[in-house]
Amino acid sequence: MTAVATLPPNASLGQRLSGLESGQRMRLAVGAVIAIAIVIAGIVMGSTPDWRVLYANLADKDGGAIIAQLSQMNIPYKYTDGGSAILVPADKVHDTRLRLASQGLPKGSVTGFEMMESNRFGMTQFQERLTFQRGLEGELTRSIQALSSVQSARVHLALPNQNGFFREQQKPSASVLVSLYPARSLDRTQIAGIVHLVASSVPELSPSAVSVLDDTGKLLSAPADGSGDARGVDAEQLQYTQNIEQSFTRRILDILEPIVGKGNVRAQVTADVDFSLTESTSESHRPNQTPDSGAVRSQQLVETGAGAAGGTGPAGVPGAVTNQPPGNATAPINGPAQSLAAAGTAGAGALGGAAAGGKRESIINYEVDKTVRVVRGSTGQLRRLSAAVVVNHQAGKDANGAPTTVALTADQIDKMTALVRETIGFNKDRGDSVNLMNAPFAVDTQVEQVLPLWRQPEMLDLARNLAWPIGTVLLVALVLLGLVRPGLKAMARPPVVEAAAEDDQQADGQLDALVADGTERPALLTNSASDMIPAPTPEELRLESARKLARENPVAVANIVKGWMGSEAPAGA
Numbered sequence: 033m034t035a036v037a038t039l040p041p042n043a044s045l046g047q048r049l050s051g052l053e054s055g056q057r058m059r060l061a062v063g064a065v066i067a068i069a070i071v072i073a074g075i076v077m078g079s080t081p082d083w084r085v086l087y088a089n090l091a092d093k094d095g096g097a098i099i100a101q102l103s104q105m106n107i108p109y110k111y112t113d114g115g116s117a118i119l120v121p122a123d124k125v126h127d128t129r130l131r132l133a134s135q136g137l138p139k140g141s142v143t144g145f146e147m148m149e150s151n152r153f154g155m156t157q158f159q160e161r162l163t164f165q166r167g168l169e170g171e172l173t174r175s176i177q178a179l180s181s182v183q184s185a186r187v188h189l190a191l192p193n194q195n196g197f198f199r200e201q202q203k204p205s206a207s208v209l210v211s212l213y214p215a216r217s218l219d220r221t222q223i224a225g226i227v228h229l230v231a232s233s234v235p236e237l238s239p240s241a242v243s244v245l246d247d248t249g250k251l252l253s254a255p256a257d258g259s260g261d262a263r264g265v266d267a268e269q270l271q272y273t274q275n276i277e278q279s280f281t282r283r284i285l286d287i288l289e290p291i292v293g294k295g296n297v298r299a300q301v302t303a304d305v306d307f308s309l310t311e312s313t314s315e316s317h318r319p320n321q322t323p324d325s326g327a328v329r330s331q332q333l334v335e336t337g338a339g340a341a342g343g344t345g346p347a348g349v350p351g352a353v354t355n356q357p358p359g360n361a362t363a364p365i366n367g368p369a370q371s372l373a374a375a376g377t378a379g380a381g382a383l384g385g386a387a388a389g390g391k392r393e394s395i396i397n398y399e400v401d402k403t404v405r406v407v408r409g410s411t412g413q414l415r416r417l418s419a420a421v422v423v424n425h426q427a428g429k430d431a432n433g434a435p436t437t438v439a440l441t442a443d444q445i446d447k448m449t450a451l452v453r454e455t456i457g458f459n460k461d462r463g464d465s466v467n468l469m470n471a472p473f474a475v476d477t478q479v480e481q482v483l484p485l486w487r488q489p490e491m492l493d494l495a496r497n498l499a500w501p502i503g504t505v506l507l508v509a510l511v512l513l514g515l516v517r518p519g520l521k522a523m524a525r526p527p528v529v530e531a532a533a534e535d536d537q538q539a540d541g542q543l544d545a546l547v548a549d550g551t552e553r554p555a556l557l558t559n560s561a562s563d564m565i566p567a568p569t570p571e572e573l574r575l576e577s578a579r580k581l582a583r584e585n586p587v588a589v590a591n592i593v594k595g596w597m598g599s600e601a602p603a604g605a
Contacts, residue, residue, distance in 0.1 A: 059515050060515065060516060062515060063511050063512065063514070063515025063516040066511045066515070067511045067512055070504055070507050070511065071504065071508055073504070074500055074503070074504025074505075074508075082121065082123075083110065083119040083120065083122065084119065084120065084121070084122040084125045085117050085118070085119055085125075086098075086109070086117075086118045086119060086125060086128060086129065087117065087118050087138060088116060088117040088118075089116060089117075090116075090118070090138055091138075094137065095118065097137055097138070098118060098132060098137055098138060099118070101132060101137060102118075102120070102128070105128070105131065107120055107121075107124055108120065108121060144167050144170040144171040145167040145168075145170075145171060148163060148164065148167055161191075165189055165191055168189060168233065168234070169186075169187045169188065169189055171233075172187040172189075172208075172229070172230055172233055173185050173186060173187050175229060176208065176210065176226060176229070179218075179222065179226075180216075181212050181213060181216040181217065181218055182210050182211070182212060182213075183211045183212060183213045184210075184211045185208065185209065185211070186208070186209045187206065187207075187208050187209075187230065188206065188207045188208075188209075189204065189205075189206050189234060190204055190205045190206065190207075191204050191234070192204060203236060203238060204234050204235075204236060204237045204241070205237070205241040205242070205243075206231075206234060206237060206241065206242045206243070207242075207243045207245070208230060208242065208243070208244045208245070209245050209246075209247070210226075210244065210245070210246055210247070210252075211246070211247040212246060212247070218246075218252060219268075220268075223244055223252050223253055226242075226244055226253075227239050227242045227244060227253055230242045269305070269307050269412075272305065272412055273303055273305050276305065276414070277300075277301045277302065277303050280301040280303070280417065280419065280455075280456045281299050281301045283455045284297075284299040284301070284419065284421060284452055284455055284456070285297060285299055287451050287452070287455050288421070288423065288448060288452070291448070292423055293424075295424075296423065296424035296473070297421065297423050297424065298422045299419065299420070299421045299422075299452075300419070300420050301417065301418070301419045301456065302417070302418040303414060303416075303417055304414070304415045304417070304418075305412055305413065305414055305415065306411075306412075306413045306414075307411045307412055308409070308411070309408070309409060309411055310408070310409035311406065311407070311408045312409075313404065313405070313406045313407075314403075314404070314405045314407075315402055315403065315404045315405075316402065316403045316405070317400065317401060317402045317403075318402075321401065326398040326399070327398060327399040328396055328397070328398055328399075329397040329398055329399045330395075330396075330397040331394070331395065331396045331397070332393075332394070332395040332396075333393070333394045333395075334391075334392065334393040334394075334395075335391070335392045335393075336390065336391040336392075415462065415463075416462055416464060417457075417458075417459075417464045417465075418465050418466075419452060419456055419464075419465070419466045419467070420467050420469075421466070421467070421468040421469070422470075422471060423440065423445075423448065423468065423469070423470050423471075424437075424470075424471070424472060425437035425438055425439050425440070425470065425471070425472045425473075426438050426439075426440065437472050439470055440470040445470055448468055449466060449468045452466050452468060453466050
């Protein structure tokens with residue numbers, strides 16, 4: 033058997049490695065390599081984020097805009113095979129989507145007239161017309177999406193084929209589907225603007241043939257037959273009614289909450305509003321007035337008879353000069369009346385007493401007093417109010433002093449009802465009604481379910497984040513304890529003596545040399561500290577060497593002592 037060479041205590045690492053067996057060196061090298069590989073894999077896997085899909089099936093234009101924006105926001109990203117999806121770290125998916133949405137990305141794959149640039153050879157007339165229609169729809173979609181309230185839109189055009197017969201030609205029509213942002217709406221002017229935009233972009237398209245719908249299927253534009261709004265009730269009218277009801281409800285809460293406490297009263301008000309437009313015309317006449325107070329409209333005075341000629345007969349030289357028509361009769365409106373009798377008398381005297389007869393007529397027209405009144409009823413007139421109020425029981429204590437609820441008295445209910453009536457402007461003739469009820473409110477006793485600690489989302493995320501580091505550490509520790517540590521221990525301890533017989537012989541020789549030495553050892557005969565000399569003697573050094581040998585190789589020393597005890601005493605001893 034060959035013995036391993038004894039290494040000095042200050043041996044280098046290379047010397048210690050060379051002193052190991054080949055199997056031990058192999059296990060130590062394999063363990064070190066595996067430990068380093070596990071550490072590197074743990075670091076790489078721990079630093080690699082969990083990628084999730086941000087957007088998929090994007091157009092090239094939208095994908096480029098999103099990539100440019102991600103680069104500006106310093107957010108890591110990567111593509112899938114073919115570039116059909118963009119991936120970002122899982123913890124940044126929702127935040128990135130919100131930030132991109134605030135900038136209007138992605139805008140969607142809407143193509144316009146650029147489709148006409150890719151016309152291929154051999155395209156038929158139908159394909160050209162279809163491509164033009166799709167391009168026109170895309171351009172209209174882009175224009176409608178430019179509105180601040182519109183999130184997305186789709187435009188469908190029905191363009192019939194035109195022929196040479198004018199009477200048989202069909203008119204085009206269009207349909208627009210808009211999707212609005214949350215809490216956004218389109219007013220009448222915006223809807224009319226969309227209709228006018230589409231009608232102006234298509235030749236021979238009438239605005240009445242354009243239909244605008246929202247994403248819930250409601251028709252926003254007027255129907256084609258011109259019968260008015262197909263929704264039956266205008267959105268502005270509904271909003272006006274809701275504002276009235278909310279205003280009265282807020283008034284009731286403001287007047288009752290200081291009395292019963294906040295949260296102890298519930299109120300609902302229903303308003304019946306008349307939005308019909310009425311118009312009435314009335315004409316009234318006052319009774320006939322007296323002639324003195326009446327206004328004369330016209331007056332006519334007619335006189336006939338001999339007296340009307342002034343009492344003289346025809347006179348003058350016969351001829352053309354005297355054959356002239358008489359002048360215009362004067363009939364003053366408010367002039368003095370002429371006396372017919374006096375005129376007749378004068379005429380009769382002038383005519384030499386000829387019997388004369390006369391007639392006089394006076395016609396006076398007075399203005400008729402009348403009043404014409406046109407009344408147009410205003411829209412949004414309040415016809416009736418109905419208020420329902422529920423008040424919670426008041427907090428109190430029972431006979432034992434325990435907290436309980438106490439109902440309101442009839443006097444308190446009457447006073448609160450009167451307050452509500454005054455608050456909403458109660459009108460009995462209008463048919464308003466107010467109902468106030470006192471009842472205990474139901475207390476929600478549902479206990480919120482508490483998830484165990486190991487099922488909470490925060491703990492699950494923490495476990496996922498710590499799984500790789502902890503697993504890496506445990507695996508490295510296992511490799512170190514199983515492979516590396518035994519090799520290191522073998523390097524640290526002294527080599528094992530393989531040939532026990534050779535060690536026994538060496539130890540026996542050393543002990544024999546010590547025994548054969550006949551020098552007196554006074555240091556061994558005394559234990560007094562005063563007899564010890566400062567410098568060690570050679571005998572002390574040899575004795576110390578024997579002790580060291582006994583400590584380092586007790587088996588060999590034990591075998592030597594055992595051999596001494598079993599051998600015979602030498603002769604002459």
